[in-house]
Amino acid sequence: MKLNLTLKYMLTRNDMVSLAAGHQFDRDVELLLYYQDTHQPTAIVEAAQASAKPGSLMGDPVVMLSLYPEFPKDVMSSMTSHGEFLFVVDRSGSMECPMHLGSGSQDRIGSARDTLLLLLKSLPMGCYFNIIGFGSSYESFFSKSVEYSQKTMDEALQKVKEIRADLGGTKILQPLKHIYRQPCLPDRPPQLFLFTDGEVRNTKEVLDLVKTNAGSHRCFSFGIGEGASTALISGVAKQARGHAQFITGQDRMQPKAMQSLRFALQPAVVDISVKWNVPKEVSVTPLSPPIRVLFQGQRALLYAQLTGESSGDTKGSITVKYSLAKQPVENQLSFSLKPAEDAGCSLCCIFIGNFITQAQHKDLTATVRIRVRVEVLIYIMEAFRFQLCCPIPLDFDSPAPTSKPVRDPLLQLISLQKASGSWVLEAALAEVLAKTEEEVSKPKPAQVDQEAWATVLALVWLYGFKTEAQEEWQFLAMKAVSWIQAQKVASVSECVQAGNTLLGCQVQKDTLGL
Structure with missing residues (x-):
């Protein structure tokens, strides 16, 4: 059941939503609010x-x-395909440290490998890309950026599996100079993705170099862990007209990387x-x-x-x-x-937001943490009846995971997608779907080929079981839909219905974008 509302006014404690008489609560109830204009x-x-x-x-x-x-x-x-994507990844020794102090934490270089897998699978056909690892020295996967294809993606993914935190210290200036020396491809503006967990002694020199090349290169930076220099991460993004992300505590790197990829695919x-x-x-x-x-x-x-x-x-x-x-x-x-008349005073929010913004550029937030109880936040919102207008980082303590999954089925599914956006009907896909290869093959409509059937099944599984991680796989799904449409697959509705029956889902064809 879905309830669709258009939000014209701020909701109050007295607003109520009623369900029809006789509703048995035998399925999820989704309340969808839409802002006007x-x-x-x-x-x-x-x-x-x-x-x-x-x-x-x-x-x-x-x-x-x-x-x-x-x-x-x-x-x-x-x-969508007019870009050159350069992934610059810290491979210094500290990248062996865990992402957080909770049990079952993945190490930073392992999270970087998973993130690179997701990014490579999400790139649009026709773009160009390269991956550069750095520490005391730097190494490029390719001598220059290559066109994205099944061959180059497979080659890059094989090298991603071999990435280790084995390049010593953190020296970013030389790999950046190397990148900026390369000629820009016509009509393909370079988009840099910088991942690091440390700081450098020559921050000003790095920022000056980035600023000098900001007219041609945008940069999206990622600070991994509490020790990442906010002056470096925020400064690089600010100078290069990009966006900065910080991965701390039990944050996951993948959704933040995909948000930045969405920004990088937009014109400047x-x-x-x-x-x-x-x-x-x-x-x-x-x-x-x-x-x-x-x-x-x-x-x-x-x-x-x-x-x-x-x-x-x-x-x-x-x-x-x-x-x-x-x-x-x-x-x-x-x-x-x-x-x-009903506008309350939220200047405190403005002051806090401005303070945090300035502190980030002065590298103060590595030691300053702002903790606000949920009850206090709700009280502020209700008391002032004002949309909080500044990005206040909140640290809410949450229990550490008790165990680490042996294999993440989402990442397993992502690793099986082809560069074009399709999946192949194989045993590995059946394993992700928790079925045997025979169980997956049997319901396939007769007039549909195996690759199209496998791709529809993957989409149904994503929308049926992984909606909470949609920000991570949305580009993969878009590629899959584009591939299906390009193949002019017959009986798509029948495929979706058969996929729902097989997997026990209720995903609508329109939801898939088909």
Whole structure:
């Protein structure tokens, strides 16, 4: 059962959802909430504190601008195979350390191997790629980037299995210089993925080098473990118009890598400008750094202090301009300078967010941890009735896993997918599906070939049993659907129905994207 609601107003404790009489709770109940006009820019003005002196920070209204862009589909589709992906992986000795201190923790280099498997399987056909391992020295899988195909993917995956934390210390400058010396491929902007668990002594020199080459190379960085330098990880992403990720505690590297891959497949947004248009009696003082990057699927926030009061006009506007795929884009948003009556004070959130942002660049967050109880967070949200507007890292203690699975069936399935997106009907696939090869082969519709049947089965299994990990396998599923459509597979509905019966699922054909 699915309940679909459109969220127009903030839900309160008094809002209720009722089920039809006689519902037996014999299946899952999913409550789906949809925001109206999700991608429209919004501006919220907060009132000043009545007890604060006018002209002071707490004594003036504050405005928050929220951007959640959606790029045109034709622009997004044109980028899917137009890229060069360079995976730069730390192979220093410390990568042998466990991901966390809980029992059953995988070592960092093992997690990196699994992540590279997932990334390689998720790349689009026609792109180019290479993998560079570094420590005291560096090694490239290929002398130069190669076109992504079944052959080159298999060759790379074989080398990934052999990766070890055996290259000594952490020296990133030389492999970066090597990468930047390589000529860029025409119409294939390079996308760097940097994975490291340490820090370097020449951080400024590294960041200067990255900044010099930011016009041609974007960089998506990953800090693994508590000891990763936030100055390096955040700085590299900031200078190269990319995105930084931190994997700490019991975080998993794979979903964060896939989020960055989703960003890397998008065209770069450049020349971003924000203009505040307010009456001449009112001045605007920015409280946050200017927006340097925009990605579809990630919210960008700007805060500003409003000083002064207009005697006449009570309206203001914001004009946001940027260039996307060499095309100019402009958004204008009008807002009232008068704060909403029910807007509470969330300046504490702004201060915390700004502090954390600055601390990351000063490498302070490696030792500063912010812990907030769930009850306190709920109280803040209910008391202020205000969307929390800053990324506060929360550490919630959770029990360590009691045992480590011998083989992850999801990774096992991923390893079996071909570069084109299809699967082969074989014993290894049947093992993932917890069936025998005969049980898997028997229900195949007569007019459907084995490869198409195997691919539909893999999709049904993913959507039927691994929806919680969908962020990790979404690109694999997209490739599989594209392959099925290109093959013009007959009786897809019959295949899906037979797959559901075999696996005990209830996945709809539309859910698969077919």
